[in-house]
Amino acid sequence: MSSTHLPQIKIPATYMRGGTSKGVFFSLDDLPLEAQEPGETRDAILLRVIGSPDPYGKHTDGMGGATSSTSKTVILSQSNKADHDVDYLFGQVAIDKPFIDWSGNCGNLTAAVGSFAISNGLVDADRIPKDGIATVRIWQANIGKTIIAQVPMTDGEVQETGDFELDGVTFPAAEVEVQFLNPADGEGAMFPTGNVVDELEVPAIGDFPAATYKATMINAGIPTIFLNAADIGYTGTELQEAINNDDAALARFEHIRAHGAVKMGLIQNISEAVARQHTPKVAFVAPPADYVTSSGKHIAKADIDVSVRALSMGKLHHAMMGTAAVAIGTAAAIPNTLVNLAAGGKNRQAVTFGHPSGTLKVGAEAEMLDGNWQVKKAIMSRSARVLMEGWVRVPQR
Template sequence: MSHAPQIKIPATFMRGGTSKGVFFRLQDLPEAARVPGPARDALLMRVIGSPDPYGKQIDGMGGASSSTSKCVIISKSSQPGHDVDYLYGQVSIDSAFVDWSGNCGNLSTAVGPFAIASGFIDRARLPENGRFAVRVWQANIGKTIIVNVPIANGEVQESGDFELDGVTFPAAEIVLEFIDPSEEGEGEGGGAMFPTGNAVDTLEVPGVGALTVTMITAGVPTIFVDAAAIGYTGTELQDAINGDAKALAMFETIRAHGAVRMGLIKDIADAAKRQHTPKVAFVAPAAAYTTSSGKRVEAGEVDLLVRALSMGKLHHAMMATAAVAIGTAAAVPGTVVNRAAGGGDRSAVRFGHPSGTLRVGIEAAQVNGQWVARKATMSRSARVLMEGSVRVPADHGP
């Protein structure tokens, strides 16, 4: 019996913010996977090691969490004034599904360094030392992201002393600018910043009750709810939520009903096919707590506390796209997030998450009576973990 050899595909394994993913150049993918469709999805699932009923992704590059079950495809930009197109796939761990409905803000950080190192930027444009602004077109949602990458001796600088809560080791600081994160994009979920037209809504959730929520589309579609209304304090760490099947079911019910109200899906049953978005987050006023690493965060260090779920589990830190949503909602008086932060007008917010704190700068304003966000800014870091090739069995897909 003959056996086909494995397929060898050039790839780079990178950390971006508090996530990890496998990065590909579009031209390096097998021809059938260079276009959207079953062949591409099957390839990426096999690379990551999904679907895995054991939930471990042992036979792939995935790390058995929403933060590490990710793939990125980069190509020369199709958009004027941009350097690269960035396409992001969130690979389900235990089911045969790749969600293309949103962006990964954390991995956006790594897109800039990858673009430079992979030859998408003319080296004559790079400074010998300083920063280079890689203009990225986020193809999933039709948005511009500017990734300000530090350059040292003509190369991407990866080492440094910038510390990011949720990441053990320091690295070079990369500043992300999410441009017009609340304006209508080309991807799913584009539209008004508040899809219902309201900064606050009452969401009827079977088995939970009537919840006061803020549903916002900025960075990533997100449903915000008061922690106290669902029995939490906002100081919870992963084990308090992820080990509680009843809690996870409650959050998924909230997410599904919120997705319908936001116009992201037509029927509750469709939520299972759109796992990456919207996000659900619960917020609380500032309070002291101990992070997952044992570090103490005092109430005076933050404006509020936020915990967010991604792919059905409480995130160990904070998704950068959700951080954009948090900052934007905090800037609009009267939202659930703004109230938790103490109210008033804001151009920045610092919030506490399970791994520490994060600051987001936001430029928001009312235009013709509607709130819009012009830009959200935050600092992250990125690093190449491994580069070379990934291998997948030749019979990986259709």
Template sequence: MSHPPQLRIPATYMRGGTSKGVFFRLEDLPARAQAPGPARDALLLRVIGSPDPYGKHTDGMGGATSSTSKVVIIAKSAQPGHDVDYLYGQVPINDAFIDWSGNCGNLSSAVGPFAIANGMIDPARVPENGLCTVRIWQANIGKTIVAHVPVTDGAVQETGDFELDGVTFPAAEVQLEFIDPADEGEGEGGGAMFPTGNLVDDLDVPGVGIFRATMINAGVPVVFVDAAALGYDGTELQGAINEDKAALAKLEAIRAHGAVRMGLVADAAQAAARPLTPKIAFVAPPKDYLSSSGKPVRAADIDLLARAMSMGKLHHAMMGTASVAIAAAAAVPGTVVNAAAGGGTREVVVFGHPSGTLRVGAELKLADGQWSATKAIMSRSARVLMEGVVRVPGDSF
């Protein structure tokens, strides 16, 4: 019996924001995995080590959490005015598919550094010292991200003193601009920031209840509900949610029915096939609490509390794309998020999440009675953890 050798595929393991994933140049993938389809998905699933019934990713590069089970493919951009195309895949731990339906805002911060380090940016545009601007085409949702990457002595600067709650060590700050961040959408409200046409809807979830919800499409589609309606106060950490099977089932049911109302799926049962989007999050007015690291978070230092689910579990911090949605929703009077923040208008919001706090800004406009986001701004950091080759059994795809 013959046993095929392992393939050696150039790859870079990177942290971006509070996430990490395996980055590939499109040209480095095997030919049959360079195009979308079963071969590509099978290869990348094997890289991560999914599906894993043990839930550990022992035989792959995944970290067995939604924040650490990710793949990224980068290519020279075919889009005018852009440097690179960025394709993101969220890899479930226990299921044999990859969700390509949305973006990862955290890993977006690693795309610019990767592109510069891999010679994908014209050297004439890379300063000896200063900021290098990288224009990124987010291929999953067809949107532009502008990354401002620090460069020192002609190379990407990765170390620094920028601290990000949810990340243990400081690093260099990468500023991100999400341009026109509303997802294109797939249903009746496709492209609209509020796809149902309302700032607040009564979302009827059979067997669970009726929830006042703001369903917004900015950065990523998100269903926002009041923490109090779920019996929470918004200070919950991962253990309070992730160890409660009934709570997880309730939140997933709300998410699934929100997906239907947002026009993302035709039936709630179909939501299981796209766990990445929409997100579900709950918000509450400010309150003192201790973050997951034991760091005190003072109510006086934040505008609201926010907790979000990622791939069926409470996120340990906050997804970058959901942060965009929080900023956009907080800026619009009348939304559930704006009410939690105390009402009024605002261009910048600071919210408390399980790992600490985050500041994010959004620029919005109101025209003909319709709100739209023109830009969202936040800072993250990124760092190469390992680079070289990843090995994959030759018969795995």
């Protein structure tokens, strides 16, 4: 074999579904030594694992699924932080660019973190019951927040099978309750502008004229910009094909996202948005309405409190990102946000929202402290399952 064509390396890895996402999970100590620290080497290996960048947009030569919800990597390690079991670092991998965004969390994959940590010896054995619920204390390293996962155990092993159904996931599984503590994102105040609703000025782009939109910009779960669906020409009942096949609309959403990111103080100039694709998210809300999901399921407006559609990595999400669900639940609990108003404007401790694949309920309790809104925790249920475990192979550079 020529020295210019080196053999592949083998890295222990687990391919997991968490919520409506899936990704490749690694224990930090299993990565090559030079990839155990952040940097170019780590990113290059993980990009090759996923199969990015792929100009064909298929991830044929990697483990990725060529969508934002399936192009993900997770690195876990035993935590040195007091009262925590595991450190969780998430990388959102771009599909067609050589880029991994480490700026935010993945709430869906959080549901799989606890079970991976237990199964891979990252949680002290005396904290794991033989039967019942194991409480896994997760330090979310991207945003510096604590998450609690309640993982079911049967006969000393993580229970993955069950009858819990999650819209956006085909098969039932065991329920995993996830609690996001103090979910305001780690980059500042919950409302970075100090307002629950702002006027967001967006210059013209393409055939879309300059406009000023009402926007709720919130750091909770993940930085999110909420717009009224009607203000941007939508109903809030759209499915993916209505937006993802419209290049002009996608460019407009990215334009809005970039200007919102500047107003939220996440970037200094809109040109920086290209290097920060994972955050903030853009979502639009509307009062509840009847609609048919992507699987053909009929959702009645009486079944939901509010309709929400959200974009991730430049595309409308097929369901709802877990972190965006935290933002939705938090915003719904705070009076006069756009989410709260679309949901009827009343005080609430939980909200059920409609998304392209169905519905999801998330709980959050808000209170005003020293003139600022605070949310102690947001709670929702997901599920998780190991799809494959063993080694992933990566060509050497």
